[in-house]
Amino acid sequence: MNFxxxxxxxxxxxxxxxxxVLNLISAVFYYYTKFIGKTTRWxxxxxxxxxxLARKHNGVILVIWHGRAAxxxxxxxxxxxxxxxxxxHRDGQMIAGLLKRYNIxxxxxxxxxxxxxxxxxxxxxxxxxxxxxxxxxxPRGPRMHMNKSPIYYAWKTGxxxxxxxxxxxxxxxxxxxxxxxxxxxxxxxxxxxxxxPFYVPTDTPEEDxxxxxxEMEKKLNELNIECDKFIGISxxxxxxxxxxxxxxxxxxxx
Numbered sequence: 001m002n003f004x005x006x007x008x009x010x011x012x013x014x015x016x017x018x019x020x021v022l023n024l025i026s027a028v029f030y031y032y033t034k035f036i037g038k039t040t041r042w043x044x045x046x047x048x049x050x051x052x053l054a055r056k057h058n059g060v061i062l063v064i065w066h067g068r069a070a071x072x073x074x075x076x077x078x079x080x081x082x083x084x085x086x087x088x089h090r091d092g093q094m095i096a097g098l099l100k101r102y103n104i105x106x107x108x109x110x111x112x113x114x115x116x117x118x119x120x121x122x123x124x125x126x127x128x129x130x131x132x133x134x135x136x137x138x139p140r141g142p143r144m145h146m147n148k149s150p151i152y153y154a155w156k157t158g159x160x161x162x163x164x165x166x167x168x169x170x171x172x173x174x175x176x177x178x179x180x181x182x183x184x185x186x187x188x189x190x191x192x193x194x195x196x197p198f199y200v201p202t203d204t205p206e207e208d209x210x211x212x213x214x215e216m217e218k219k220l221n222e223l224n225i226e227c228d229k230f231i232g233i234s235x236x237x238x239x240x241x242x243x244x245x246x247x248x249x250x251x252x253x254x
Contacts, residue, residue: 026097029070033098037074039186040168043230044075046194050162051077053197058129060197061161063150063220066138067179067236071166073102075192081130083107085118087139107132119149126157136217141178144224144238146217151200151209160197163220167191167227173236180236191230195219 054060059081064072076082083105086092096106107125109118125132132153136146154161170188174181184190198219200212221238228235 022093023097026094026101029094029098030101033071033074036168036184036186037071040184040188040190043189043191044193045191046196047075047192050164050194051080053160053162054080054082054131057159059126059131059159061126061150061154061159062131062133062164063136063146063161063216064133064164065144065179065220065224066135066141067143067177067181068165068167068224069135070182071168071184071190071192072133072164073099073104075164075166076102076104078103081105082133083122083125083130084133085109085122085135089139092139104133105130122153123156126153126159137179142239143179144217144221144236145240146213146220148209148213151213151216154198154200155202155204155206155209155212158199158202160199161216162197163195163216163223165193165220165224165227167224167231167233169231169233171233178239182236189231191227193223193227195223 050060050062062072062082084099085107086096086099087109092108096108099106105125107118107121109121122132122134134150134153136150137144150161153159168182168184168188168190170185172183172185174183198212198216200209204212225235225237
């Protein structure tokens, strides 16, 4: 066992943390998502409005759940200024490599690492007429529960929040993962949708921000469930047992 750990497991782990390997993996992810995007028959709603709003308001706050993040960059217009908040750990480095290939800037931070620095960079990004993307249940969950950061930045800047979601019929849901990530497969049917713009008035008392957080969280969850139902798969739900399924039930599409 000691031989295995010393001469096999540890060297493989170190190799996987090298810049070369991380760049190679992110390149594979990039070409895979492009392949999925090109071979999927998409139904889209709200994407043109999202791009128009981003330009009208000189930046918006895009929010997506961790388990449905992989295909979002495919729908961004290449010349639309967008920076994403990315965790600083190993997986975050791979994601950063993927996003850079889609011409998305990186704000390096997480809830546990460089949180203050990331918050400052994010605010500067919004003030510099650039949209930001936040995964408000990352990096470790709980799944589909929104932290306060998107609400706070919307409150401080007056920028609207836009939620985005997608679903693909031929896909694998990693049920053992905390985020139940969707791994899409090619040559399938898919849907991409966005929410209507969500505003937090800048004169809102700080103690009232929680109600906006709850409301936006519900809208994003409903959007994800709506996408899953549209293509006929079982909806992924928040992992908190206190949230009942009926709260997010949406009328089946005819």
